[in-house]
Amino acid sequence: MNFFADAFAFILDPANWAGDNGIGQRLLDHLRYTGLAVGFAAVIAVPLGLLIGHTGRGRSFVIILTSAARALPTFGFLLFIVLLAGLGLAPLIFVLVVLAIPPLLAGVYAGLESVDRVPIDAARAIGLSEWQILGRVELPLGFPLLIGGLRSATLQVIATATIAGYVAQGGLGRFLIEGLARREFTLAIVGAILVAVLALVVDGLLAIVQKLVSPRGVSRGPARPRTRSVPPTRQLGRRTPITEG
Amino acid sequence: MTWLLNNLGLVLGLTADHARLSAIPIVVGFAASIPLGWFASRFPVARAILLTVFGILFTIPSLALFVAMPLILGTKILSDINVIVALSIYAIAMMLRGAVDAFTSVSRDVLQSATAVGFASWTRFWTVQLPLAGPVLLANLRVVSVSTVSLLSVAALIGKGGLGYLFTNGYQRAFPDEIVIGIVFTLLIALVFDLILVGIGRLVLPWNRRTKATRDAGLASFLGSFRRAGASA
Numbered sequence: 001m002n003f004f005a006d007a008f009a010f011i012l013d014p015a016n017w018a019g020d021n022g023i024g025q026r027l028l029d030h031l032r033y034t035g036l037a038v039g040f041a042a043v044i045a046v047p048l049g050l051l052i053g054h055t056g057r058g059r060s061f062v063i064i065l066t067s068a069a070r071a072l073p074t075f076g077f078l079l080f081i082v083l084l085a086g087l088g089l090a091p092l093i094f095v096l097v098v099l100a101i102p103p104l105l106a107g108v109y110a111g112l113e114s115v116d117r118v119p120i121d122a123a124r125a126i127g128l129s130e131w132q133i134l135g136r137v138e139l140p141l142g143f144p145l146l147i148g149g150l151r152s153a154t155l156q157v158i159a160t161a162t163i164a165g166y167v168a169q170g171g172l173g174r175f176l177i178e179g180l181a182r183r184e185f186t187l188a189i190v191g192a193i194l195v196a197v198l199a200l201v202v203d204g205l206l207a208i209v210q211k212l213v214s215p216r217g218v219s220r221g222p223a224r225p226r227t228r229s230v231p232p233t234r235q236l237g238r239r240t241p242i243t244e245g
Numbered sequence: 246m247t248w249l250l251n252n253l254g255l256v257l258g259l260t261a262d263h264a265r266l267s268a269i270p271i272v273v274g275f276a277a278s279i280p281l282g283w284f285a286s287r288f289p290v291a292r293a294i295l296l297t298v299f300g301i302l303f304t305i306p307s308l309a310l311f312v313a314m315p316l317i318l319g320t321k322i323l324s325d326i327n328v329i330v331a332l333s334i335y336a337i338a339m340m341l342r343g344a345v346d347a348f349t350s351v352s353r354d355v356l357q358s359a360t361a362v363g364f365a366s367w368t369r370f371w372t373v374q375l376p377l378a379g380p381v382l383l384a385n386l387r388v389v390s391v392s393t394v395s396l397l398s399v400a401a402l403i404g405k406g407g408l409g410y411l412f413t414n415g416y417q418r419a420f421p422d423e424i425v426i427g428i429v430f431t432l433l434i435a436l437v438f439d440l441i442l443v444g445i446g447r448l449v450l451p452w453n454r455r456t457k458a459t460r461d462a463g464l465a466s467f468l469g470s471f472r473r474a475g476a477s478a
Binding site for chain 1: 309
Protein backbone atom coordinates (compact mmCIF):
# COMPACT_ATOMS: atom_id res chain seq x y z
CA MET A 1 0.00 0.00 0.00
CA ASN A 2 3.07 2.20 0.38
CA PHE A 3 3.22 2.62 -3.36
CA PHE A 4 -0.27 4.03 -3.44
CA ALA A 5 0.50 6.51 -0.68
CA ASP A 6 3.70 7.59 -2.46
CA ALA A 7 1.84 7.86 -5.73
CA PHE A 8 -0.83 10.10 -4.23
CA ALA A 9 1.84 12.23 -2.61
CA PHE A 10 3.50 12.57 -6.02
CA ILE A 11 0.22 13.59 -7.68
CA LEU A 12 -0.65 16.10 -4.96
CA ASP A 13 2.76 17.78 -5.12
CA PRO A 14 2.27 20.92 -7.28
CA ALA A 15 5.91 20.72 -8.43
CA ASN A 16 5.08 17.58 -10.39
CA TRP A 17 2.37 19.35 -12.37
CA ALA A 18 4.65 21.94 -13.97
CA GLY A 19 7.03 21.66 -16.89
CA ASP A 20 7.06 19.83 -20.21
CA ASN A 21 7.05 16.42 -18.55
CA GLY A 22 4.72 17.44 -15.75
CA ILE A 23 1.29 16.03 -15.10
CA GLY A 24 -0.43 19.15 -16.46
CA GLN A 25 1.22 19.06 -19.88
CA ARG A 26 0.78 15.30 -20.26
CA LEU A 27 -2.86 15.50 -19.22
CA LEU A 28 -3.43 18.20 -21.85
CA ASP A 29 -1.62 16.06 -24.45
CA HIS A 30 -3.79 13.10 -23.57
CA LEU A 31 -6.94 15.19 -23.91
CA ARG A 32 -5.68 16.70 -27.17
CA TYR A 33 -5.00 13.27 -28.71
CA THR A 34 -8.41 12.05 -27.56
CA GLY A 35 -10.29 15.13 -28.78
CA LEU A 36 -8.57 15.16 -32.19
CA ALA A 37 -9.05 11.44 -32.73
CA VAL A 38 -12.69 11.30 -31.66
CA GLY A 39 -13.40 14.50 -33.64
CA PHE A 40 -11.92 13.17 -36.90
CA ALA A 41 -13.56 9.80 -36.36
CA ALA A 42 -16.93 11.49 -35.85
CA VAL A 43 -16.55 13.45 -39.10
CA ILE A 44 -16.23 10.12 -40.93
CA ALA A 45 -18.42 7.80 -38.86
CA VAL A 46 -21.46 9.97 -38.10
CA PRO A 47 -22.51 10.76 -41.71
CA LEU A 48 -21.77 7.18 -42.75
CA GLY A 49 -23.72 5.77 -39.80
CA LEU A 50 -26.66 8.08 -40.52
CA LEU A 51 -26.68 6.96 -44.15
CA ILE A 52 -26.56 3.26 -43.25
CA GLY A 53 -29.04 3.66 -40.41
CA HIS A 54 -31.52 5.67 -42.45
CA THR A 55 -31.44 3.55 -45.58
CA GLY A 56 -30.89 0.24 -43.80
CA ARG A 57 -28.32 -0.69 -46.44
CA GLY A 58 -24.85 -1.76 -45.42
CA ARG A 59 -25.87 -3.40 -42.15
CA SER A 60 -23.53 -6.34 -42.69
CA PHE A 61 -20.71 -3.88 -43.42
CA VAL A 62 -21.13 -2.40 -39.93
CA ILE A 63 -21.19 -5.84 -38.31
CA ILE A 64 -18.12 -7.09 -40.18
CA LEU A 65 -16.22 -3.88 -39.45
CA THR A 66 -16.99 -3.95 -35.73
CA SER A 67 -16.08 -7.64 -35.43
CA ALA A 68 -12.82 -7.15 -37.29
CA ALA A 69 -11.96 -4.14 -35.15
CA ARG A 70 -12.49 -6.16 -32.00
CA ALA A 71 -10.14 -8.92 -33.14
CA LEU A 72 -7.31 -6.57 -34.16
CA PRO A 73 -4.70 -6.23 -31.40
CA THR A 74 -4.54 -2.46 -31.01
CA PHE A 75 -1.03 -2.47 -29.56
CA GLY A 76 0.43 -4.34 -32.53
CA PHE A 77 -1.45 -2.14 -35.00
CA LEU A 78 -0.17 1.00 -33.27
CA LEU A 79 3.48 -0.11 -33.28
CA PHE A 80 3.24 -1.29 -36.89
CA ILE A 81 1.89 2.05 -38.15
CA VAL A 82 4.36 4.09 -36.12
CA LEU A 83 7.23 1.94 -37.38
CA LEU A 84 6.19 2.47 -41.01
CA ALA A 85 5.03 6.09 -40.84
CA GLY A 86 7.44 7.47 -38.29
CA LEU A 87 6.95 8.91 -34.87
CA GLY A 88 4.81 11.98 -35.24
CA LEU A 89 1.44 13.31 -34.22
CA ALA A 90 -0.19 12.34 -37.55
CA PRO A 91 0.46 8.56 -37.43
CA LEU A 92 -0.63 8.43 -33.80
CA ILE A 93 -3.87 10.29 -34.49
CA PHE A 94 -4.42 8.12 -37.57
CA VAL A 95 -4.27 4.95 -35.45
CA LEU A 96 -6.60 6.41 -32.84
CA VAL A 97 -9.08 7.55 -35.51
CA VAL A 98 -9.11 4.08 -37.09
CA LEU A 99 -9.85 2.54 -33.69
CA ALA A 100 -12.57 5.07 -32.84
CA ILE A 101 -14.54 4.69 -36.07
CA PRO A 102 -16.07 1.20 -35.53
CA PRO A 103 -17.68 1.87 -32.13
CA LEU A 104 -18.93 5.29 -33.28
CA LEU A 105 -20.33 3.89 -36.49
CA ALA A 106 -22.00 1.05 -34.60
CA GLY A 107 -23.50 3.55 -32.15
CA VAL A 108 -24.94 5.83 -34.83
CA TYR A 109 -26.23 2.91 -36.85
CA ALA A 110 -27.73 1.07 -33.88
CA GLY A 111 -29.26 4.29 -32.56
CA LEU A 112 -31.16 4.77 -35.78
CA GLU A 113 -32.04 1.11 -36.08
CA SER A 114 -33.48 1.08 -32.55
CA VAL A 115 -36.11 3.64 -33.53
CA ASP A 116 -39.59 2.15 -33.79
CA ARG A 117 -40.83 1.97 -37.39
CA VAL A 118 -44.27 3.37 -36.48
CA PRO A 119 -43.26 7.01 -35.86
CA ILE A 120 -41.04 6.94 -38.95
CA ASP A 121 -43.84 5.68 -41.16
CA ALA A 122 -46.19 8.18 -39.55
CA ALA A 123 -43.73 11.02 -40.26
CA ARG A 124 -43.44 9.91 -43.88
CA ALA A 125 -47.23 9.63 -44.15
CA ILE A 126 -47.81 13.20 -43.00
CA GLY A 127 -45.39 14.39 -45.63
CA LEU A 128 -42.03 14.96 -43.94
CA SER A 129 -39.07 14.79 -46.29
CA GLU A 130 -36.37 12.16 -45.75
CA TRP A 131 -34.07 14.83 -44.28
CA GLN A 132 -36.79 15.95 -41.88
CA ILE A 133 -37.46 12.35 -40.83
CA LEU A 134 -33.76 11.89 -40.16
CA GLY A 135 -33.35 15.16 -38.30
CA ARG A 136 -36.61 15.35 -36.36
CA VAL A 137 -37.59 11.73 -35.72
CA GLU A 138 -34.74 9.26 -36.08
CA LEU A 139 -31.91 11.35 -34.71
CA PRO A 140 -33.61 12.54 -31.50
CA LEU A 141 -34.96 9.05 -30.76
CA GLY A 142 -31.69 7.33 -31.54
CA PHE A 143 -29.51 9.86 -29.74
CA PRO A 144 -28.94 7.94 -26.48
CA LEU A 145 -27.43 4.96 -28.31
CA LEU A 146 -25.41 7.34 -30.48
CA ILE A 147 -23.87 8.86 -27.37
CA GLY A 148 -23.31 5.30 -26.13
CA GLY A 149 -21.17 4.73 -29.21
CA LEU A 150 -19.35 7.99 -28.53
CA ARG A 151 -18.58 6.79 -24.98
CA SER A 152 -17.22 3.50 -26.30
CA ALA A 153 -15.07 5.26 -28.84
CA THR A 154 -13.75 7.81 -26.35
CA LEU A 155 -12.78 5.17 -23.79
CA GLN A 156 -11.11 3.14 -26.49
CA VAL A 157 -9.08 6.18 -27.56
CA ILE A 158 -8.11 7.15 -24.00
CA ALA A 159 -6.92 3.60 -23.37
CA THR A 160 -4.98 3.37 -26.62
CA ALA A 161 -3.45 6.82 -26.13
CA THR A 162 -2.13 5.39 -22.84
CA ILE A 163 -0.23 2.54 -24.46
CA ALA A 164 0.87 5.01 -27.12
CA GLY A 165 3.13 6.34 -24.35
CA TYR A 166 5.41 3.47 -25.38
CA VAL A 167 6.26 5.32 -28.59
CA ALA A 168 4.95 8.86 -28.22
CA GLN A 169 6.46 11.59 -26.10
CA GLY A 170 3.23 12.87 -24.63
CA GLY A 171 0.21 11.68 -22.75
CA LEU A 172 -0.30 10.18 -19.33
CA GLY A 173 0.90 6.80 -20.56
CA ARG A 174 4.45 8.18 -20.33
CA PHE A 175 4.35 7.90 -16.53
CA LEU A 176 3.41 4.24 -16.80
CA ILE A 177 6.02 3.45 -19.45
CA GLU A 178 8.81 5.41 -17.76
CA GLY A 179 7.94 3.88 -14.42
CA LEU A 180 8.07 0.36 -15.85
CA ALA A 181 11.26 1.01 -17.83
CA ARG A 182 13.15 2.55 -14.90
CA ARG A 183 11.63 0.11 -12.40
CA GLU A 184 10.22 3.06 -10.45
CA PHE A 185 7.01 1.40 -9.46
CA THR A 186 5.58 4.51 -7.77
CA LEU A 187 5.79 6.42 -11.05
CA ALA A 188 3.95 3.61 -12.87
CA ILE A 189 1.22 3.68 -10.24
CA VAL A 190 0.99 7.47 -10.64
CA GLY A 191 0.31 6.89 -14.34
CA ALA A 192 -2.21 4.15 -13.59
CA ILE A 193 -4.16 6.34 -11.16
CA LEU A 194 -4.17 9.38 -13.46
CA VAL A 195 -5.28 7.40 -16.50
CA ALA A 196 -8.01 5.59 -14.56
CA VAL A 197 -9.32 8.85 -13.09
CA LEU A 198 -9.26 10.53 -16.51
CA ALA A 199 -11.21 7.66 -18.08
CA LEU A 200 -13.77 7.62 -15.26
CA VAL A 201 -14.28 11.39 -15.31
CA VAL A 202 -14.66 11.62 -19.10
CA ASP A 203 -17.00 8.62 -19.16
CA GLY A 204 -19.01 10.08 -16.29
CA LEU A 205 -19.41 13.40 -18.12
CA LEU A 206 -20.54 11.63 -21.28
CA ALA A 207 -22.96 9.56 -19.21
CA ILE A 208 -24.51 12.79 -17.96
CA VAL A 209 -24.75 14.06 -21.55
CA GLN A 210 -26.39 10.77 -22.49
CA LYS A 211 -29.00 11.27 -19.76
CA LEU A 212 -29.63 14.87 -20.80
CA VAL A 213 -30.12 14.17 -24.50
CA SER A 214 -32.48 11.25 -23.95
CA PRO A 215 -35.97 12.36 -24.93
CA ARG A 216 -38.46 11.70 -22.17
CA GLY A 217 -40.18 8.42 -22.74
CA VAL A 218 -37.33 6.79 -24.59
CA SER A 219 -34.67 7.31 -21.97
CA ARG A 220 -34.31 3.56 -21.67
CA GLY A 221 -33.78 3.13 -25.38
CA PRO A 222 -35.92 0.71 -27.34
CA ALA A 223 -38.74 -1.02 -25.47
CA ARG A 224 -37.29 -3.91 -23.54
CA PRO A 225 -39.14 -6.95 -22.44
CA ARG A 226 -40.13 -6.28 -18.88
CA THR A 227 -40.01 -8.92 -16.25
CA ARG A 228 -42.42 -7.49 -13.76
CA SER A 229 -45.70 -5.64 -13.45
CA VAL A 230 -46.80 -6.03 -17.03
CA PRO A 231 -50.44 -7.05 -17.27
CA PRO A 232 -50.92 -10.41 -18.99
CA THR A 233 -52.91 -8.82 -21.78
CA ARG A 234 -49.92 -6.71 -22.73
CA GLN A 235 -47.57 -9.65 -22.50
CA LEU A 236 -49.54 -11.48 -25.16
CA GLY A 237 -48.50 -9.10 -27.87
CA ARG A 238 -44.90 -8.95 -26.79
CA ARG A 239 -42.23 -10.35 -29.00
CA THR A 240 -39.51 -12.24 -27.22
CA PRO A 241 -36.10 -12.64 -28.83
CA ILE A 242 -36.05 -16.39 -28.39
CA THR A 243 -38.76 -18.39 -30.01
CA GLU A 244 -37.50 -21.91 -29.44
CA GLY A 245 -38.47 -23.97 -26.50
CA MET B 246 8.61 -15.67 -43.91
CA THR B 247 12.25 -16.57 -43.44
CA TRP B 248 12.16 -14.90 -40.07
CA LEU B 249 9.09 -16.92 -39.12
CA LEU B 250 10.72 -20.21 -40.15
CA ASN B 251 13.92 -19.38 -38.29
CA ASN B 252 12.02 -18.40 -35.16
CA LEU B 253 9.21 -20.91 -35.36
CA GLY B 254 9.98 -22.26 -31.90
CA LEU B 255 9.74 -18.81 -30.34
CA VAL B 256 6.51 -17.93 -32.16
CA LEU B 257 4.83 -21.24 -31.31
CA GLY B 258 5.92 -20.95 -27.68
CA LEU B 259 4.48 -17.44 -27.46
CA THR B 260 1.33 -18.63 -29.20
CA ALA B 261 0.88 -21.38 -26.60
CA ASP B 262 1.47 -18.81 -23.84
CA HIS B 263 -1.00 -16.44 -25.43
CA ALA B 264 -3.66 -19.14 -25.77
CA ARG B 265 -3.22 -20.23 -22.16
CA LEU B 266 -3.20 -16.72 -20.67
CA SER B 267 -6.33 -15.71 -22.58
CA ALA B 268 -8.24 -19.00 -22.26
CA ILE B 269 -8.29 -18.92 -18.45
CA PRO B 270 -9.93 -15.44 -18.19
CA ILE B 271 -12.49 -16.41 -20.85
CA VAL B 272 -13.50 -19.50 -18.84
CA VAL B 273 -13.46 -17.58 -15.54
CA GLY B 274 -15.51 -14.75 -17.05
CA PHE B 275 -18.11 -17.17 -18.34
CA ALA B 276 -18.29 -19.24 -15.16
CA ALA B 277 -18.58 -16.16 -12.93
CA SER B 278 -21.13 -14.35 -15.05
CA ILE B 279 -23.64 -17.24 -14.86
CA PRO B 280 -24.36 -16.98 -11.10
CA LEU B 281 -23.80 -13.21 -11.09
CA GLY B 282 -26.03 -12.73 -14.13
CA TRP B 283 -28.75 -14.93 -12.66
CA PHE B 284 -28.55 -13.08 -9.37
CA ALA B 285 -28.73 -9.71 -11.14
CA SER B 286 -31.66 -10.82 -13.27
CA ARG B 287 -33.56 -11.84 -10.12
CA PHE B 288 -32.92 -8.79 -7.94
CA PRO B 289 -33.00 -5.25 -9.41
CA VAL B 290 -30.81 -3.89 -6.60
CA ALA B 291 -28.11 -6.50 -7.25
CA ARG B 292 -28.39 -5.74 -10.93
CA ALA B 293 -27.79 -2.03 -10.39
CA ILE B 294 -24.85 -2.61 -8.05
CA LEU B 295 -23.13 -5.32 -10.10
CA LEU B 296 -23.50 -3.53 -13.42
CA THR B 297 -22.22 -0.27 -11.94
CA VAL B 298 -19.22 -1.84 -10.22
CA PHE B 299 -18.11 -3.81 -13.27
CA GLY B 300 -18.93 -0.84 -15.48
CA ILE B 301 -16.47 1.27 -13.50
CA LEU B 302 -13.81 -1.47 -13.52
CA PHE B 303 -14.29 -1.83 -17.27
CA THR B 304 -13.68 1.88 -17.76
CA ILE B 305 -10.14 1.63 -16.37
CA PRO B 306 -7.63 1.29 -19.23
CA SER B 307 -6.04 -2.14 -19.27
CA LEU B 308 -2.42 -1.02 -18.85
CA ALA B 309 -3.39 0.82 -15.65
CA LEU B 310 -5.12 -2.29 -14.33
CA PHE B 311 -2.22 -4.57 -15.25
CA VAL B 312 0.22 -2.32 -13.41
CA ALA B 313 -1.96 -1.92 -10.33
CA MET B 314 -2.67 -5.66 -9.97
CA PRO B 315 0.52 -6.69 -8.11
CA LEU B 316 -0.21 -4.03 -5.47
CA ILE B 317 -3.83 -5.00 -5.04
CA LEU B 318 -3.23 -8.76 -5.05
CA GLY B 319 0.18 -8.75 -3.37
CA THR B 320 1.61 -10.87 -6.20
CA LYS B 321 4.99 -10.59 -7.91
CA ILE B 322 5.12 -8.16 -10.84
CA LEU B 323 5.97 -10.93 -13.30
CA SER B 324 3.34 -13.35 -12.03
CA ASP B 325 0.79 -14.74 -14.49
CA ILE B 326 -1.91 -14.12 -11.90
CA ASN B 327 -1.85 -10.34 -12.51
CA VAL B 328 -2.75 -10.62 -16.16
CA ILE B 329 -5.23 -13.44 -15.58
CA VAL B 330 -7.12 -11.57 -12.84
CA ALA B 331 -7.19 -8.28 -14.79
CA LEU B 332 -8.45 -9.96 -17.95
CA SER B 333 -11.00 -11.96 -15.92
CA ILE B 334 -12.39 -8.70 -14.55
CA TYR B 335 -12.80 -7.36 -18.10
CA ALA B 336 -14.30 -10.67 -19.23
CA ILE B 337 -16.89 -10.62 -16.42
CA ALA B 338 -17.66 -6.96 -17.14
CA MET B 339 -18.24 -7.72 -20.82
CA MET B 340 -20.16 -10.93 -20.16
CA LEU B 341 -22.34 -9.81 -17.26
CA ARG B 342 -24.67 -7.47 -19.14
CA GLY B 343 -25.18 -10.12 -21.79
CA ALA B 344 -25.88 -12.77 -19.15
CA VAL B 345 -28.48 -10.55 -17.45
CA ASP B 346 -30.12 -9.89 -20.83
CA ALA B 347 -30.01 -13.60 -21.63
CA PHE B 348 -31.73 -14.65 -18.40
CA THR B 349 -34.35 -11.88 -18.56
CA SER B 350 -35.04 -12.70 -22.21
CA VAL B 351 -36.44 -16.10 -21.21
CA SER B 352 -40.18 -15.72 -21.32
CA ARG B 353 -41.87 -15.53 -17.95
CA ASP B 354 -44.71 -17.63 -19.31
CA VAL B 355 -42.27 -20.47 -19.93
CA LEU B 356 -40.79 -20.17 -16.45
CA GLN B 357 -44.22 -20.07 -14.83
CA SER B 358 -45.29 -23.10 -16.87
CA ALA B 359 -42.20 -24.96 -15.67
CA THR B 360 -43.08 -24.11 -12.07
CA ALA B 361 -46.66 -25.14 -12.69
CA VAL B 362 -45.69 -28.61 -13.93
CA GLY B 363 -43.58 -29.09 -10.82
CA PHE B 364 -40.00 -27.96 -11.44
CA ALA B 365 -38.22 -26.84 -8.30
CA SER B 366 -36.46 -23.53 -8.79
CA TRP B 367 -32.98 -25.17 -8.86
CA THR B 368 -33.91 -27.72 -11.54
CA ARG B 369 -35.93 -25.12 -13.36
CA PHE B 370 -32.83 -22.96 -13.69
CA TRP B 371 -30.61 -25.77 -15.01
CA THR B 372 -33.13 -27.49 -17.26
CA VAL B 373 -35.27 -24.62 -18.52
CA GLN B 374 -33.83 -21.14 -18.01
CA LEU B 375 -30.14 -21.83 -18.71
CA PRO B 376 -30.71 -23.78 -21.97
CA LEU B 377 -33.10 -21.11 -23.24
CA ALA B 378 -30.60 -18.38 -22.36
CA GLY B 379 -27.87 -20.43 -24.08
CA PRO B 380 -27.86 -18.84 -27.54
CA VAL B 381 -27.54 -15.28 -26.19
CA LEU B 382 -24.91 -16.40 -23.66
CA LEU B 383 -22.92 -18.07 -26.44
CA ALA B 384 -23.09 -14.99 -28.67
CA ASN B 385 -21.76 -12.84 -25.84
CA LEU B 386 -19.08 -15.36 -24.93
CA ARG B 387 -17.77 -15.24 -28.50
CA VAL B 388 -17.39 -11.47 -28.20
CA VAL B 389 -15.57 -11.89 -24.87
CA SER B 390 -13.27 -14.50 -26.38
CA VAL B 391 -12.15 -12.39 -29.33
CA SER B 392 -11.69 -9.30 -27.15
CA THR B 393 -9.67 -11.09 -24.49
CA VAL B 394 -7.28 -12.63 -27.02
CA SER B 395 -6.64 -9.23 -28.58
CA LEU B 396 -6.42 -7.38 -25.27
CA LEU B 397 -3.75 -9.67 -23.80
CA SER B 398 -1.03 -8.30 -26.08
CA VAL B 399 -1.02 -5.01 -24.13
CA ALA B 400 0.42 -6.99 -21.20
CA ALA B 401 3.65 -7.25 -23.20
CA LEU B 402 4.49 -3.93 -21.56
CA ILE B 403 4.65 -5.71 -18.21
CA GLY B 404 6.39 -8.72 -19.74
CA LYS B 405 3.39 -11.07 -19.87
CA GLY B 406 1.72 -10.41 -23.17
CA GLY B 407 2.18 -13.68 -25.04
CA LEU B 408 2.46 -12.75 -28.72
CA GLY B 409 2.57 -9.10 -27.67
CA TYR B 410 6.29 -9.72 -27.16
CA LEU B 411 6.65 -9.77 -30.95
CA PHE B 412 5.14 -6.26 -31.07
CA THR B 413 7.58 -4.66 -28.62
CA ASN B 414 10.54 -6.68 -29.91
CA GLY B 415 9.68 -5.96 -33.54
CA TYR B 416 9.34 -2.26 -32.76
CA GLN B 417 12.66 -2.08 -30.91
CA ARG B 418 14.42 -3.82 -33.80
CA ALA B 419 12.51 -1.72 -36.38
CA PHE B 420 11.34 -4.94 -38.02
CA PRO B 421 7.67 -4.61 -39.10
CA ASP B 422 7.42 -8.23 -40.33
CA GLU B 423 7.72 -9.46 -36.75
CA ILE B 424 4.80 -7.24 -35.69
CA VAL B 425 2.70 -8.49 -38.60
CA ILE B 426 3.44 -12.11 -37.65
CA GLY B 427 2.35 -11.31 -34.09
CA ILE B 428 -0.91 -9.80 -35.34
CA VAL B 429 -1.59 -12.74 -37.69
CA PHE B 430 -1.00 -15.34 -34.97
CA THR B 431 -3.18 -13.38 -32.52
CA LEU B 432 -5.97 -13.38 -35.11
CA LEU B 433 -5.44 -17.13 -35.63
CA ILE B 434 -5.87 -17.81 -31.90
CA ALA B 435 -9.04 -15.70 -31.86
CA LEU B 436 -10.35 -17.62 -34.88
CA VAL B 437 -9.57 -21.04 -33.36
CA PHE B 438 -11.21 -20.06 -30.06
CA ASP B 439 -14.25 -18.84 -31.93
CA LEU B 440 -14.52 -22.09 -33.90
CA ILE B 441 -14.21 -24.08 -30.65
CA LEU B 442 -17.01 -22.03 -29.06
CA VAL B 443 -19.24 -22.44 -32.12
CA GLY B 444 -18.52 -26.18 -32.05
CA ILE B 445 -19.39 -26.44 -28.36
CA GLY B 446 -22.53 -24.43 -29.11
CA ARG B 447 -23.56 -26.92 -31.80
CA LEU B 448 -23.07 -29.79 -29.34
CA VAL B 449 -24.86 -28.39 -26.29
CA LEU B 450 -27.42 -26.22 -28.08
CA PRO B 451 -28.38 -28.40 -31.05
CA TRP B 452 -31.68 -26.52 -31.47
CA ASN B 453 -29.92 -23.19 -31.77
CA ARG B 454 -30.39 -21.29 -34.97
CA ARG B 455 -29.20 -17.81 -35.68
CA THR B 456 -31.78 -15.54 -34.16
CA LYS B 457 -31.81 -11.78 -34.26
CA ALA B 458 -30.84 -11.66 -30.61
CA THR B 459 -27.70 -13.75 -31.07
CA ARG B 460 -26.77 -11.99 -34.28
CA ASP B 461 -27.00 -8.64 -32.61
CA ALA B 462 -24.97 -9.55 -29.56
CA GLY B 463 -21.75 -8.72 -31.34
CA LEU B 464 -22.97 -5.32 -32.37
CA ALA B 465 -24.65 -4.68 -29.05
CA SER B 466 -21.42 -5.20 -27.19
CA PHE B 467 -20.26 -1.87 -28.55
CA LEU B 468 -23.20 -0.06 -27.10
CA GLY B 469 -25.19 0.71 -24.04
CA SER B 470 -24.23 2.61 -21.01
CA PHE B 471 -21.18 0.59 -20.12
CA ARG B 472 -20.51 -1.70 -23.01
CA ARG B 473 -17.35 -0.84 -24.78
CA ALA B 474 -15.40 -2.21 -27.66
CA GLY B 475 -13.62 -5.13 -26.09
CA ALA B 476 -10.43 -4.70 -28.01
CA SER B 477 -9.77 -1.75 -25.82
CA ALA B 478 -6.19 -1.08 -25.15
